Structures are given as C-alpha cells and as structure tokens.
Amino acid sequence: MQRKGAFDHILLETTGLADPGPIASMFWQNEEFSQGLGRDIHLDGVVCVVDAVFGKKQMEEDHASDGIGESLRQIACADVILINKSDLVQSAELDSLQSLVEQINPAASIYRTTRGSIDLKLMMGIDAYSSRKALLKDSPTSHSHSESCDDVDHEHNHDHGREPHHYEVRGISSLQVSCPILSPSRLQTVDEWIRTVLWENKLPDDSKTTSSKIEVLRCKGILRISDGETYVLQGVRSLYELSPVSNFQSADMGLPDEGKLVFIGKGLEERVRKSLEMLLA
Ligand SMILES: Nc1nc2c(ncn2[C@@H]2O[C@H](COP(=O)(O)OP(=O)(O)OP(=O)(O)O)[C@@H](O)[C@H]2O)c(=O)[nH]1
Numbered sequence: 001m002q003r004k005g006a007f008d009h010i011l012l013e014t015t016g017l018a019d020p021g022p023i024a025s026m027f028w029q030n031e032e033f034s035q036g037l038g039r040d041i042h043l044d045g046v047v048c049v050v051d052a053v054f055g056k057k058q059m060e061e062d063h064a065s066d067g068i069g070e071s072l073r074q075i076a077c078a079d080v081i082l083i084n085k086s087d088l089v090q091s092a093e094l095d096s097l098q099s100l101v102e103q104i105n106p107a108a109s110i111y112r113t114t115r116g117s118i119d120l121k122l123m124m125g126i127d128a129y130s131s132r133k134a135l136l137k138d139s140p141t142s143h144s145h146s147e148s149c150d151d152v153d154h155e156h157n158h159d160h161g162r163e164p165h166h167y168e169v170r171g172i173s174s175l176q177v178s179c180p181i182l183s184p185s186r187l188q189t190v191d192e193w194i195r196t197v198l199w200e201n202k203l204p205d206d207s208k209t210t211s212s213k214i215e216v217l218r219c220k221g222i223l224r225i226s227d228g229e230t231y232v233l234q235g236v237r238s239l240y241e242l243s244p245v246s247n248f249q250s251a252d253m254g255l256p257d258e259g260k261l262v263f264i265g266k267g268l269e270e271r272v273r274k275s276l277e278m279l280l281a
Pocket residue numbers: 016051084085086087088113114115116
C-alpha cells in the first residue's frame with residue numbers, strides 16, 4: 001500500500017467456514033484500522049459463492065451452536081451471491097435454490113454462473129458499503145434470472161407486487177419494511193430503535209424475561225426526510241452507520257421515492273416488524 005498504485009483491488013478469500021461479518025466490520029468501521037491502512041482502502045462488498053450442487057444440502061445440514069450455521073451467515077452477509085456450477089443442475093433445482101437464497105438475503109444481487117465466470121463489474125467496484133449503494137431490490141419476491149454466465153446482462157427482476165414478507169430459513173430471517181417520508185425528529189427515533197436492536201439485541205419496549213434475542217447480521221436502508229435529505233443505513237452486526245447522502249436523485253437511480261429498511265438476522269419475528277412499522281407509521 002505504501003507504493004502508490006500498487007493495487008487496483010484486494011480480494012480476500014476466506015476459508016469455507018469463515019463468518020464474513022467480523023471481517024467486514026473490521027474493514028468497514030474500526031477506529032485503529034481507519035487511521036492505518038483504512039485511509040487508503042475501503043470495503044467494496046462481500047461476495048458469496050453458493051455451490052449449485054451441494055449448497056442446499058450444506059444449508060440444511062449446517063448446525064452451529066448458536067443456531068446460525070456459517071453457510072447461512074455467509075449468504076446473509078453477502079452483497080453479491082454467485083450460484084455456481086449452474087451447468088450441473090436442472091433449472092427447477094436452480095430456481096428452488098435461488099428462492100431459498102433470496103429468502104435468506106433479499107437485498108443481495110444473485111447471479112448464476114458456470115466455473116465462476118461473470119462480468120467482474122458485477123462483483124467488483126460495486127461500492128456496496130458506500131452510502132449511495134444501499135440500493136435494495138424491489139421486494140423479497142423478486143427473482144433474478146440469468147440463464148447462463150454469458151447472459152448475466154439480461155438479468156431482470158419481476159416484482160410480484162406483494163407486501164413486505166417475513167421469511168425464516170433455519171433461524172435466519174429477513175425483514176423488509178417500506179418507510180414513508182420521515183420528519184427529522186422521527187429519524188432520531190428510528191436511529192434509537194436501530195441502536196437498541198443492534199447493540200442491546202432487543203426491542204426498545206421488550207421486557208428482559210419474555211423476549212427472544214435479536215441478532216442482526218446485516219442491515220441496509222434508505223430513509224427520506226421531510227426536509228429533502230436522504231439518509232442511508234448500512235450495518236454489519238452491531239456496527240452501523242446512518243448518514244445523509246448529498247445530491248441523492250432517486251429518479252436518476254431508478255429508485256422509488258419512499259424509503260426502505262432491510263434487516264437480516266435471527267429473532268426478527270413478527271413483533272419486530274410490528275414495532276418498526278408502528279415507529280414509522
Ligand atoms: N461443471 C462444473 N464444474 C465446476 C464448476 N466450478 C468448478 N468446477 C469444478 O469442480 C471441482 C471442485 O471445485 P470447487 O468446488 O470450486 O472446489 P472448492 O472446494 O470450492 O475449492 P476450494 O476453493 O479449494 O475450497 C473442480 O474440478 C472444478 O473444476 C462449474 O461451474 N461447473
């Protein structure tokens with residue numbers, strides 16, 4: 001890094017059993033790091049390769065002591081997911097695997113590949129942790145299709161127009177909520193809600209004895225404020241950032257005018273969605 005221009009990108013390949021969360025948070029928002037190497041490099045995104053042949057079995061058999069296996073953590077934390085070896089399985093099987101992956105992580109871009117072949121611009125230089133790129137897919141019911149690796153440019157989403165859903169796959173669920181335009185003071189309340197959920201693993205109004213623990217692995221979101229500002233939420237585990245984006249033009253980026261929040265993790269039950277919806281109402 002001391003030699004200017006020495007690297008274009010740094011790609012870290014973790015072991016198959018790694019939980020990417022702690023690694024991502026170290027790169028993203030760590031005080032020591034940001035005063036050292038972090039001045040020159042930033043986290044671009046987390047890519048997860050799912051084996052089309054064995055991926056589903058791996059997810060089904062993945063039992064960790066705390067209930068979330070590493071394969072699920074990897075999918076939950078990813079910004080881009082490649083379903084590889086797609087030449088080796090029938091398309092119905094691929095559809096079912098992709099739908100499982102989408103249920104765990106509705107916010108990631110999913111591509112089907114053969115021998116990992118993909119246009120690199122779809123997985124590098126994606127700036128997934130920058131404020132502008134907290135772009136969320138339209139709905140958890142969207143499907144991304146790419147028939148072959150050569151066809152990734154033809155990826156398209158079908159929004160079936162359903163209301164936000166709550167899914168749960170082996171302890172991990174995702175929660176996606178639309179947000180109306182918020183007043184600046186409501187933004188503060190939302191910030192407090194997020195802080196309590198991420199740092200104290202509970203809802204602000206939870207009583208300690210009755211409620212199950214909430215563990216957020218990844219969160220993203222866009223919030224529109226009545227003074228015209230747009231705020232972006234980015235979070236990995238207990239680290240999060242809610243920051244304003246300047247000159248954010250939703251029309252230019254093909255985004256809807258309303259805001260959206262996505263949380264992926266454990267214990268995100270119906271009561272969590274209700275609590276968030278009440279806060280935003
Ligand atoms: N048909 C087909 N074979 C593939 C594809 N990708 C990898 N392979 C082959 O599958 C075999 C195992 O490779 P991988 O599954 O990538 O191995 P791995 O266990 O992930 O390797 P590590 O990175 O060392 O953990 C090798 O012979 C590859 O050439 C693919 O998309 N299609």
